[in-house]
Amino acid sequence: MHALIVVGHPNAGSLTHAIANEIGNGIADSGSENSFELADLFAQGFDPRFSQDDIDAFEMKAPFPDDVLAEQKRIEAADTLVLVFPIYWWSMPAIMKGWIDRVFSNGWAYKDIDGEKVIKKLNHLKVHLVAIGGAGIGTFARHGYFGAMKLQIHQGIFDYCGVEVATSELLLLADGNDPEEHVKKAREIGAAIPAKTTKRELDMVG
Numbered sequence: 001m002h003a004l005i006v007v008g009h010p011n012a013g014s015l016t017h018a019i020a021n022e023i024g025n026g027i028a029d030s031g032s033e034n035s036f037e038l039a040d041l042f043a044q045g046f047d048p049r050f051s052q053d054d055i056d057a058f059e060m061k062a063p064f065p066d067d068v069l070a071e072q073k074r075i076e077a078a079d080t081l082v083l084v085f086p087i088y089w090w091s092m093p094a095i096m097k098g099w100i101d102r103v104f105s106n107g108w109a110y111k112d113i114d115g116e117k118v119i120k121k122l123n124h125l126k127v128h129l130v131a132i133g134g135a136g137i138g139t140f141a142r143h144g145y146f147g148a149m150k151l152q153i154h155q156g157i158f159d160y161c162g163v164e165v166a167t168s169e170l171l172l173l174a175d176g177n178d179p180e181e182h183v184k185k186a187r188e189i190g191a192a193i194p195a196k197t198t199k200r201e202l203d204m205v206g
């Protein structure tokens with residue numbers, strides 16, 4: 001199994017990066033047949049802006065820009081995506097949202113032709129989501145933020161393209177949670193990814 005771990009945080013010394021790295025170590029620990037590549041969107045200088053070239057490709061009037069094609073190739077080489085991101089304004093950060101806007105485009109991730117049913121094109125792919133947030137679980141529950149994230153990200157993005165959200169983790173810093181514990185848990189998350197047996201989906205928000 002090959003995983004593409006995508007991380008959207010500007011600071012390589014951040015908790016988000018530590019968690020992404022440990023997920024990679026967990027995958028590597030789980031057997032020599034398993035491998036991963038880390039896609040550090042900031043370090044590679046990924047441009048998240050949806051430009052006129054992206055619109056032309058979206059409308060199938062032009063090929064995808066080279067940087068989008070390169071990302072699509074990396075995803076095509078993977079069995080599983082792992083998105084690791086800090087929660088900003090109850091969603092993913094702009095760089096990761098822009099990565100999805102540009103890369104998961106019409107014609108590649110799905111096909112939307114006027115008057116026809118949308119064709120999901122990524123049915124073979126799974127995704128594991130690992131979101132790191134500063135708020136407490138009570139805030140998420142009281143306002144339904146996790147439910148809102150699930151609706152938007154699981155259903156609105158991945159289900160639309162046929163990608164199964166295999167697991168979804170919420171790692172929170174409030175409530176006296178120890179960041180080191182999250183890093184430890186990240187290794188377990190990584191080790192469980194190849195088998196895809198552990199369903200860790202959080203459904204705490206009604």
Ligand SMILES: Cc1cc2nc3c(=O)[nH]c(=O)nc-3n(C[C@H](O)[C@H](O)[C@H](O)COP(=O)(O)O)c2cc1C
Binds near residue numbers: 089173
């Ligand atoms: C612009 C911005 C928006 C944020 N919005 C949220 C939010 O909506 N919910 C939340 O729980 N934490 C929010 N946070 C806190 C971050 O999620 C938290 O600081 C981060 O995940 C910590 O990980 P790090 O040490 O890797 O940066 C926000 C932080 C920033 C900078």
